[in-house]
Amino acid sequence: MRIVAADTGGAVLDENYNPIGLIATAAVLVEKPYRTAKISIVRYSNPFDYDLSGRQALKDEAFLALKLAKKVKPDVVHLDSTLGGIEIRKLDDPTIDALRISDRGKAIWHSLRKDLQPLAKKFWEETGIEVIAIGKESVAVRIAEIYAGLYSVKWGIEHGLEKGFIRIGLPRYMKVEVKDDRIFGESLDPREGGLYGELLIEKKDFGWQVYPNPIARTFMVFEIRV
Amino acid sequence: MRIVAADTGGAVLDENYNPIGLIATAAVLVEKPYRTAKISIVRYSNPFDYDLSGRQALKDEAFLALKLAKKVKPDVVHLDSTLGGIEIRKLDDPTIDALRISDRGKAIWHSLRKDLQPLAKKFWEETGIEVIAIGKESVAVRIAEIYAGLYSVKWGIEHGLEKGFIRIGLPRYMKVEVKDDRIFGESLDPREGGLYGELLIEKKDFGWQVYPNPIARTFMVFEIRV
Amino acid sequence: MRIVAADTGGAVLDENYNPIGLIATAAVLVEKPYRTAKISIVRYSNPFDYDLSGRQALKDEAFLALKLAKKVKPDVVHLDSTLGGIEIRKLDDPTIDALRISDRGKAIWHSLRKDLQPLAKKFWEETGIEVIAIGKESVAVRIAEIYAGLYSVKWGIEHGLEKGFIRIGLPRYMKVEVKDDRIFGESLDPREGGLYGELLIEKKDFGWQVYPNPIARTFMVFEIRV
Ligand SMILES: [Mg+2]
Ligand SMILES: [Mg+2]
Ligand SMILES: [Mg+2]
Missing domain, CATH: 3.30.420.440 (Protein of unknown function DUF4152)
Structure with a gap:
């Protein structure tokens, strides 16, 4: 199985070890035996001007993952949201309401899906590759x-x-x-x-x-x- | 302390790394210093014809554990259900309702106890050995x-x-x-x-x-x- | 950052490996790179006459931490209660009610704060050092x-x-x-x-x-x- 995945991490810390802002979103291509990346690309944020409360990270991750996926044509794309592996292109509002997640999680996804669902749907129509919300279950x-x-x-x-x-x-x-x-x-x-x-x-x-x-x-x- | 315990694990995976069915139930005798088994026995299932949604595993484990316990006479038998170490022979319906577990867990135990309670009670009457539901707290x-x-x-x-x-x-x-x-x-x-x-x-x-x-x-x- | 923290642990076990009572409360001074203590002090309990259900431990920890803090003047004092790093001197009853913790946790803190809030407030007024409830987030x-x-x-x-x-x-x-x-x-x-x-x-x-x-x-x- 060839997997493309993306995640955001690394934070500039202040003198009290509190995060100021996130630094990097990475997308990787992972192949068997699934221990490291064969290819990686990055998109940097400005950690000194970052909205830690926002939901920008997951959007950045989806865009960067698809950028890499277009090039390397994996079997599947993994995003860092733990929704049991559901396909993003199927995330319409009734489906989100039926998820077993918190009300806050539902509100976030009702907003997120406006950007991510059409993106994943178009990518699937063009390539047949699914973009799934698997989160912490994914090694990639x-x-x-x-x-x-x-x-x-x-x-x-x-x-x-x-x-x-x-x-x-x-x-x-x-x-x-x-x-x-x-x-x-x-x-x-x-x-x-x-x-x-x-x-x-x-x-x-x-x-x-x-x-x-x-x-x-x-x-x-x-x-x-x- | 000499402990007999049992658990089920190992699954045949399909090409997408999803489980098809479980393979083996093992029962072990564990003695101080509690790092490995002194004796182990196995009961194989048919992983290609296995009901992953069912509750067969815990029954298999109880039967296999008692089979080994009859032979080696441990101080206690540990089953893989995390109910705080309660004795299985005491699991009547009111006791199950009073457990601090989910409603789904209660429904499962109302059904399971029909087989397991008489089994544990008989074993305790014959040997004085308790069968307890200790689950993930148990090293055995x-x-x-x-x-x-x-x-x-x-x-x-x-x-x-x-x-x-x-x-x-x-x-x-x-x-x-x-x-x-x-x-x-x-x-x-x-x-x-x-x-x-x-x-x-x-x-x-x-x-x-x-x-x-x-x-x-x-x-x-x-x-x-x- | 120089941190004083305290915690209680170590228990005398009976022949079935159940705890009889706790043994020691330790307070430590931890400095960069935060891997061990530079100074440590201890207060022993009587494990053979110990109320495991009680809330004595956190009080002992607060008193011992302040005893060390008075001597070494750290930047902050960490207590083992996971309340997101809130300052103990600010824990009045309405603040406790607004915490996102269990009702049992609230009841405990309504009682605990009678001793701990005045203690932390006095210490802060005399030294400017905060005593915070950070618990399992703290390396110290x-x-x-x-x-x-x-x-x-x-x-x-x-x-x-x-x-x-x-x-x-x-x-x-x-x-x-x-x-x-x-x-x-x-x-x-x-x-x-x-x-x-x-x-x-x-x-x-x-x-x-x-x-x-x-x-x-x-x-x-x-x-x-x-
Ligand atoms: Mg992430
Ligand atoms: Mg099990
Ligand atoms: Mg503690």
Whole structure:
């Protein structure tokens, strides 16, 4: 099975370790044995001007996933919304009302589906590929999350080299290491069976540190100081 | 404390990684230090003709656990239903209604108890051994789950050698390795403190692979191809 | 960020692995990189005369945390109650009623706040340091929990040397090792990013064992036999 998935993650943190805004949306192509991405692409946000309360992330993820899917023609596209694997093109209002999710979740999807349903329907009509809301059940979505963390660190290195310092909150239970010209990241949850990712970067000289976010257990911080 | 426990697990998967039917019920005898089974027995189902929606598993588990318990006379028998450790022989209808579980759980137990309560009561009268519904709190139940996975792999090897290919979904966060004449399995959750199991098999030549189930995060797949 | 946190843990277990009473409350000072304590202090309870149903623990934790905080002047004090990081000094009755917690949780806090709110308010007026209810989100609270386990083992060694045997239930997913004149403990959850602690003890000769509590999955038992 060839899967395209997308997720958003990595946040600039303030001095009290609270998130200011999200950094990166990543889309990945994942193939058997489903442990890392064969291809990844990124779309950066402006973390210093980000509406954390909004629902922009899932839209960005859908658009970026379809951009990659158009190129690599996977068997299926996975989005990070845990609705039991339902096809997005079938999400009309009565179907949303019948979902076993919270009222708040329903309100969000009544609004989201205005953009996402036509998008998924058109993509399915043109390619036969389904876009499904599978969320945390998907290994591919988790790999996209790890890549969102890797791209956030890549952005952080560039930002830090310019400004002298940056503190980034990584996605849930993952760690990263900078080795010469590569950023290596992996899940800290062994139950996931060894998920990881890697990005090439330009080799530069700087100090970095990874440590637990003191106010968000199981989340790590990446910090760079030049 | 000497504990007998039983659980069902391991599923034949279709080409989309969805379960077709369950493979094995295992009963185990677990003794201090509670990391593996001293004795294990198995009862195989027909995964190609299995009612996944049914409640057959827990009945199979109770019968198999009592079969082993009659032989090894443990201090207690653990079943995989998380009801806070209540004695099955005491599960009459008013007691079930008073449990803090969902209405669906109550309906299931009103039906299940017709078989299980008399069974547990008779066993307790004859032996003084309690059969309790402790479920996910029990380390012995988890070890039975790991053995259900091991027996499923053993079945899968035989089936695969005959048919050329089989894909099996293992129980939650466990991995297996085939080494010469043994199948070794262990929990992928280090919080469980190192639970594992082992089965002897006839040494044969075949290729196998273990990797994450892409649509069921924290579940691994075992695949054999001859 | 310099954090003082406190937690209670470690229980004497009976022969069926059920808790009789809690052993130790620990307060810790945690500094960047937030993986262990720089300073720790302890207050022992009498586990053989302990009201497990009571709410004494959180009061003990608040008093011990403030005792340490008065000395080391941290930036913030973390208590083990998961209320989203709300300041204890602001917990008046209408605020408690507006919390998104269970009715039972509200009843407990209506009673608890009579002691804790004036305490936190006075401390804040004198020092400017906030005492917050952050609970399981806090890495510092988890480190305090690990130290409560270490102090429980220290108590257990002394008790065991005197009485010949003791069985202690450690806090959730942590293990301990006794090495000459040190007790080393660490989290078994790698998602936490490597949390650990260490206590010095007098070097003595005794046998000890750590193994899973068979009726409390993810909890380990420490046992000493002389
Ligand atoms: Mg997401
Ligand atoms: Mg089961
Ligand atoms: Mg606590």
